[in-house]
Amino acid sequence: MAKKIKIIVAKPGLDGHDRGAKLLSRIFAEAGMEVVYTGLRQTPEMIVETALQEDADVVGLSSLSGVHNYFFPKVVELLRAKGLDDVLVVGGGIIPREDYEGLQKAGVNAIFGPGTPTTEIVEYIQKNVRER
Amino acid sequence: MFDEKALETIKAGKEKWSNDVVGKTLAKNPERKEVFTTISGTPVERLYTPLDVAGLDYGKDLGYPGLYPFTRGVQPTMYRGRFWTMRQYAGFGSAKESNARYRYLLSQGQTGLSVAFDLPTQAGYDSDHPLSMGEVGKVGVAIDSIEDMKVLFDQIPLDKVTTSMTINAPAGILLGMYLAIAEEQGVSFDKVGGTVQNDVLKEITVRGQYIYPPKATMRLTTDLIEYCLKNVPKWNTISISGYHIRESGSTAAQEMAFTIADGIAYVQACVERGLDVDSFGPRLSFFFNAFTNVLEEVAKFRAGRRVWAKIMKERFGAKNPRSMMLRFHVQTGGVTLTAQQPLNNVVRVGLQAYAAALGGCQSLHTNSYDEALCLPTQQAVTVALRTQQIVAEESGAADTIDPLAGCYYVEAMTEKIEAEIMDYLQKIDAMGGTLVAIEQGYIQKEIQNSAYRFQKEIESGERVYVGINKYTMEEPPPQGLLKVDMSVGEVEAGKLKKLRAERDEAKWKAALDKLRQASQTDENVMPSVIEAVKAKATVGEICDVWRDIFGQFRPKEYV
Structure with missing residues (x-):
């Protein structure tokens, strides 16, 4: 049997909107994943450190304060600097569609906007996560 | 009956x-x-x-507007006298940009200001702090010092407009700046009107802009209330907020119950400070959400008024009817807006504004239809303001008081929500009060469970959400979204550098020392906060003094 998927759910920056992050943490756990929710006010360094410590397969970033273009690429960059190239990075929140392409070019694997069914996010992760 | x-x-x-x-x-x-x-x-x-x-007793349960238990409204003539205050929450980028939007909104018939601060300001960090990276000027205006605040209120007469400021843990600092500017404009403190949110408990449970541990932050809240009581009599010293509780996923009854539980904690703290309940009671105000289910919302507002009146009278022994009035601001439900087919949100906001009017709000913010996509554009903000003007001027909701009273459904729902509120309050009391319930994560968990239930209903299709799980369609990506310039952070950092170089160092240091001393004793901190902001101490510097003394709050996460 394959090892459980381990996912870090993180809130970068000062944004306090954590309804989505907490809800998804619960949904991921129900889908059989091992979930670490970081809580609020995470710097990119803190998030990557947690990913490293926990040997995470996935990092899920949630932002509703308009700072995704700063934080998401930074997290990817730091993950790569630590050699965590095969960690799947997904993001969600209030993110204008026109920003999706730039974020994907920066190495974010997928962005899920408001109204996305949680089943779609779970399936995406299960399909695209690294071999364990 | x-x-x-x-x-x-x-x-x-x-x-x-x-x-x-x-x-x-x-x-x-x-x-x-x-x-x-x-x-x-x-x-x-x-x-x-x-x-x-059948059990409804007209005199006891409903009564008359302006009279206990205020079920039918807090003022004797309600909107026949004047409409609710139309107050659009706004602010972004620099103080200069926000000042321009405020002046635009006032020129369009808005009657009060509502300031949105960026997250660094709300969390008590200066624009050049490492944790402020990327956040400066994003979800609100960046204010570091009194110099920014002067630009923000340039050419806005502080004796003519009332201003609501969404600021909590650092509320005293921003109020201090506002008062210092009023003084410069030649406006005496007794003519200054407005509100600071100052509700730190809901920051801990749901909104996340906390700084200090519960006891310390409650002390600052109480200092502000006490100071205004004696010096700024028209100021609403706290806006006890259910809005964010609802946004986080609570039900209507939970929103009202947990807000009232927070309210009880603040009243208790003031009473323990030795303040007479009838001195500060009339200055307490509330802030609620309005969702699209109009009738349930109206029942919620009516039930809330009745419960608060009873608590203030029976539990706290208030004698002044004004202490018993649940006066509240409403914002339409941000979380109800969809990124899909965003123009549909105009209709949602219209119904929600209608609910707020039928529910007897004192002021109202209507959301812009594009807020699930970005910060609102000028066009969307204008439609939002027009929406409440249509509700006020055209719908008829403002012409008679509490028009849904006597509607069997609304009265039954009002009773049901009241019972649910009382049930929660009893549970919280049995736990040892609001602070204990928050520490144990009880309130947080109840809200999260409701959010989860709602999500499941949407995904199973059991509950229809237009544009999300039914009536969906392919649409091109939206155009013309508002973007905040990333360079605001650099500009603000430059301004800070200049401020620190040019201010009177000795005066600044003496003011911060005085603040430190006051904070370490039981002395009210507000006078020394005002001195400090006048000496050009920044929001971050003042907050750091308190971080040193009080420590910082680190929440346990309840997932």
């Missing part, structure tokens, strides 16, 4: 109708669902009759 004989006749009639008429129809055409519920999950019956409000 009905005599027993009449009720018996109604009961017999309803049974007959149910068996003969409804039964026949159901046999041919079943209803759309087996169980109907509100968005909060409360069951809704097929028909409400006098039987559902």
Whole structure:
């Protein structure tokens, strides 16, 4: 049997909107994943450190304060600097569609906007996560 | 309200109708669902009759507007005197940009200001702090010092407008700046009107802009309340907020219950400070959400008014009727807006604004239709303001007081929500009070469970959300979204550098030392906060003094 998927759910920056992050943490756990929710006010360094410590397969970033273009690429960059190239990075929140392409070019694997069914996010992760 | 004989006749009639008429129809055409519920999950019956409000005592439970228990409204003439204050929450980028939007909104008939601060300001960090990276000027205006605040209120007469500031843990600092500017404009403190949110408990439970541990942050809250009582008599010293509780996923009844629980904690803290409940009671104000289910929202507001009046009178012994009034601001539900087919949100906001008006709000913010996509554009902000002007001027909701009173459904729902609120308050009391319930994560977990239930209902299709799980369509990506310039951070950092280089170092240091001293004793911190902001101490510097003394709050996460 394959090892459980381990996912870090993180809130970068000062944004306090954590309804989505907490809800998804619960949904991921129900889908059989091992979930670490970081809580609020995470710097990119803190998030990557947690990913490293926990040997995470996935990092899920949630932002509703308009700072995704700063934080998401930074997290990817730091993950790569630590050699965590095969960690799947997904993001969600209030993110204008026109920003999706730039974020994907920066190495974010997928962005899920408001109204996305949680089943779609779970399936995406299960399909695209690294071999364990 | 009905005599027993009449009720018996109604009961017999309803049974007959149910068996003969409804039964026949159901046999041919079943209803759309087996169980109907509100968005909060409360069951809704097929028909409400006098039987559902048989226990209602008009004089005791409803009464008259402006009179205890204020179920029908807090003012004797409500909107026949004047409309609610139309107050659009706004602010972004630099103080200069936000000042331009405020002046635009005032020129368009808005009657009060509502300042949105960026997250660094709300969390008590200067624009050049490492944690402020990327956040400066994003969700609100960046304010570091009194110099920024002067630009923000340039050419806005502080004796003519009232200003609501969404600021909590650092509320005293921003109020201090506001008062210092009023003074410069030649406006005396007794003419200054407005509100600071100052509700730190809901930051800990749901909103996340906390700084200090609960006890310390409650002390700062109480200092502000006490200071204003004596010096700024027209200021609303706290806006006890359910808005964010609802946004986080609570039901309507939970929103009201947990807000009132927070309110009880603040009143308790003030009473323990030695303040007379009738001195600060009249200056407490509230802030609620309005969702699209109009009738449930109206019932929520009415139930809240009745419960708060009883608590202030019976629990805290208030004698001044003004202390018992649940006066509140409403913002339409941000979380109800969809990124899909965003123009549909205009209709949602319209219904929500209608609910706020029928529910007897004192002021109202209507959301912009594009807020699930970005910060609102000028066009969207204008439509939002027009929406409440249409509700005020055209709908008729403002022409008679509490028009839904006596509606069997609304009265029954009001009673039901009241019972649910009382049940929660009892549970919280049994736990040892609001602070304990928060520390144990009880309130947080109750809200999260409701958010989870709602999400499941949407995903199973059990609850329809237009544009999300039904009536969906392909659409091109939206154009013309508002973007905040990333360079605001650099500009603000440059301004800070200049401020620190040019201010009177000795005066600045003396003011911060004085603040430190006051903070370490029982002395009210507000006078020394005002001195410090006048000496050009920044928000971050003042907050750091308190971080040193009080420490910082680190929440346990309840997932």
